[in-house]
Amino acid sequence: MGDLLPITGKLEKLIPRLSTDADGEIIATVRAIGRALKSSDCDWHDLAAALTRRAEPTYFALRPDFNRVRPASDLHRMALWLMQHAFDRIKPSSRPFVATMVTQLARRGASTKQERYLRDLYAQHGGPAA
Secondary structure, X not given: OOOOHHHHHHHHHHHHHHHOOOHHHHHHHXXXXXXXXXXXXXXXXXXXXXXXXXXXXXXXXXXXXXXXXXXXXXXXXXXXXXXXXXXXXXXXXXXXXXXXXXXXXHHOOOOHHHHHHHHHHHHHOOOOOO
């Protein structure tokens, strides 16, 4: 089994073309997908397996000096705390937000909506009082 990652962009463009009513275009698209799969040492079974596989949680790589980061604000401190102490308990759909806030708040502030959501997450996961 090869790696589908290098051809993901190509597949994203080809798959919607299968929705056409033109039979010739469908056949040409199927052949193009087959060639793309073959170029990445994959086949249709690999594509089907990738589509049915459950996504594994994505964890963000932390910088080695993460514990020495000086918080730029109370919000930044909250985001850092969430990354260090509650990241595995945060629902997967909220993890990218927290990771983004750690880097964003080091440079600039957050919108009102972002601030409210971050404070809610912090309170939900038992962040220490300021």
